[in-house]
Amino acid sequence: MKFLRSLIVGVATFACVAAHAEDLNFGIISTDASSTLRQRWQPLIDDLNRKTGLHVKAFFATDYAGIIEAMRFNKVQIGYFGNASAMEAVDRSNGEVFVKSVNANGVGGYYSVLITNVNSRFKTLDDVFKNTKDVNLGWGDPNSTSGTLIPGYYLFAKRGVPVTSVSFKTVLPSSHEANLLAVINNKIDVATNNTQELDRLQTQHPDKFAQVRVLWKSPLIPSDPLVYRKDLPQETKEKLRDFFVSYAKTDPHEKEVMKNLTNYSGFAASSDAQLVPIRQVALFQQKQKLEADTSLSDAERKTQVAAIDAKLSALNDAAAKQ
The missing domain is CATH 3.40.190.10 (Periplasmic binding protein-like II)
Structure with missing residues (x-):
């Protein structure tokens, strides 16, 4: 009886751990009020949970940094970002772009x-x-x-x-x-x-x-990406990727959810490569600030500008190969 009781406790403990591994927080950047965002996104999250068996909850913060930091400390495992905030999530929060939104008008981005x-x-x-x-x-x-x-x-x-x-x-x-x-x-x-x-x-x-x-x-700005943490189980990543890539392709309900979300028609597979143009702009801005910084010596400025030029050159090479 003691062995049976221990076995039951062990199985229950394992089940809790397994369930916990499937619990995810979905961070949504604060483009609007949290109540408005919840109204738009909750139907999609409900479909996500129903179709994948995951337990995903919406997570909101008062600013973009709140979502980035939440992903950094593993309080958020998947997030909807703009490209600039996705770049921060990738660089600072162990994130990885896996899909991007597709606009209803067919344009591959927005302005x-x-x-x-x-x-x-x-x-x-x-x-x-x-x-x-x-x-x-x-x-x-x-x-x-x-x-x-x-x-x-x-x-x-x-x-x-x-x-x-x-x-x-x-x-x-x-x-x-x-x-x-x-x-x-x-x-x-x-x-x-x-x-x-x-x-x-x-x-x-x-x-x-x-x-x-x-x-x-x-x-044109590349369309908004979704980012998940790199350390999610591979099976979970595949569930998320498959759900979003296939979502709203034919189902009328799903199409309506996407329309109400933010006039999207669905999602397409993507990667960190879509952030290259954004990185180029960010680095060029850093270069301009350095060149105008009178507090730096000529040698310091030259060294730091050269480092940025090297990064820009690497990004240009990466963009050419896409």
Whole structure:
């Protein structure tokens, strides 16, 4: 009897461990309010659990860094990121890109934009840069691709205007949703955002969409990736990859879930290679800052710039082989 009792306890313990190994937290970056994100993502997570047998729970934080750090300390095992935050998750949090979103319009990515209210005094981009010290700028999360990284380089750095409180009247970092509402309600002069948010606004609230003017659009940004931790069991990785790659291909319910999620049609297989263009922009920005840093000696600056040039060269080679 004692042996049987021990055996039962052992099996129960093993079952708990096995179940725990299948418990995952799905981190979702804070593009909008947590309640809004939960409403969009929970139907997909429910389907994920039902189809794979995994026990996945949504995990939210107040900013992008919260999801990156949660993955770093294994509080989050899978996450939805933008490319800039995915780069941080890969570099700092033992992450690995495994799929990317596919837009409903078939475009292989999306665009960063600078927006203003249709009735604002800013009719063109030249109006903004005529005197930026008189402009209230709505800025993105520090780890946002479309809210900070891409416009920081392609829109502002290329014009020699750093995004600081010295260059602008005010710089107000916030979520895409908050920046969009601030522009619609004339609470801010201009703000960064992206075409995914605008497409959703046009579909759901065409009257509010009519209040937005786009002043600038970036080069194409690779579509948003999903990242999981490299140390997940291989079987779990395969379950996740298979689920997302096959999701919403034919099933009407799944197609509706994706449409409500963020106007996506589904997911496609991907890898860390999709981050190469983002790495190139980030490194080029670092190089520009070093070249303008007067606190460094010429020798220090030359050494650090050379190191960045070497990384850029390696990335260019990697991009050429894709």
